[in-house]
């Protein structure tokens with residue numbers, strides 16, 4: 468029997484460096500990677516020496532939909548993913564309705580089912596009712612999300628005991644806890660003080676959403692997780708202070724991982740002041756010193772993943788008179804890969820690091836067992852890129868509904884040519900070519 472597809476003349480990254488090989492795909496999986504003796508295939512495609520990466524696994528995406536579909540929906544969000552070389556996304560729970568138990572998760576999965584171009588796994592917040600956490604995991608939630616900046620879901624985030632208990636349960640079920648680490652008390656108090664003083668500009672926002680608020684939340688979580696040793700994954704680490712708190716906690720035997728975003732790596736508070744609320748995000752863009760620290764940590768191997776934190780809003784929601792009324796969040800699904808390939812071309816990042824940070828590690832941390840590697844037996848989720856092609860980031864061409872970006876007009880080198888999802892060509896040279904529904908829902912299998 469011939470296999471479904473053979474990709475000829477692919478450049479692949481191996482432990483010995485870059486090599487040319489052919490990739491046979493069958494039944495949605497990588498059947499064989501070899502230089503010779505490939506099986507016969509129904510379809511052949513010549514990749515002309517372009518680089519094939521494992522498709523990106525973006526563990527921090529806000530797909531919205533349901534009552535927030537005006538910002539983004541499963542169709543537009545997963546098209547944006549495919550157009551960014553992202554073959555699996557993990558959807559955050561701060562939706563309307565909030566993903567917070569088996570019922571809300573089931574509803575969200577059924578809405579997504581036939582409308583996704585890439586694979587989607589779902590977070591849930593941690594349900595307060597003790598009977599519910601195992602049920603939401605059984606329904607397929609891949610991880611829990613904890614927002615410490617404001618209450619999302621029904622868990623009492625001000626109560627240490629509730630958090631410790633939630634971590635214990637997560638540990639028992641071996642489900643990771645992703646954390647937005649900004650201390651709510653500090654944010655609320657700071658915002659009130661600023662508002663009373665009539666301050667409502669970017670500077671005020673930066674002061675309130677301080678590195679100290681990040682540090683305090685990280686220290687608190689690591690202290691509370693110590694009792695159970697629950698797997699904690701810190702989202703969008705942004706500051707030197709945050710990194711120091713994390714390093715301190717890592718000296719004990721805690722199971723801690725962390726993520727950075729391309730915007731926290733490549734932009735600073737100067738860009739925030741320039742782009743104003745369009746570049747507003749939580750945590751905000753930081754000082755140059757903070758950015759440099761993130762890069763050093765990344766090079767030392769202390770950063771585990773890079774995720775987009777794709778957080779689309781309408782342009783009207785982004786622009787507001789008062790900074791306190793503007794919605795924080797930056798769309799990132801379509802910029803992550805070209806930005807990072809540019810860093811590879813500039814020798815700031817190696818291909819090996821890129822693959823580890825955007826595919827392998829997210830797969831390991833969130834237990835996506837058969838994804839994230841370009842190896843036989845793994846799912847055929849692939850991104851084909853031309854490392855030499857230069858272009859400019861143009862948000863008006865985004866598939867996302869959020870057609871703006873603080874990277875608007877940036878010259879990048881390294882272009883996505885094709886994206887394969889479960890062995891199917893999903894995106895090809897600027898166009899979506901698969902049907903929605905070719906992406907699969909990834910469920911927790913435990």
Ligand code: DOR
Pocket residue numbers: 529561647747748749750778779795796797
């Ligand atoms: O900038 C952000 N946007 N930070 C968050 O924590 C939420 C997110 C969103 O959902 O828009």
Ligand code: ZN
Pocket residue numbers: 647702703749750
């Ligand atoms: Zn967040």
Ligand code: ZN
Pocket residue numbers: 527529559776778
């Ligand atoms: Zn987020």
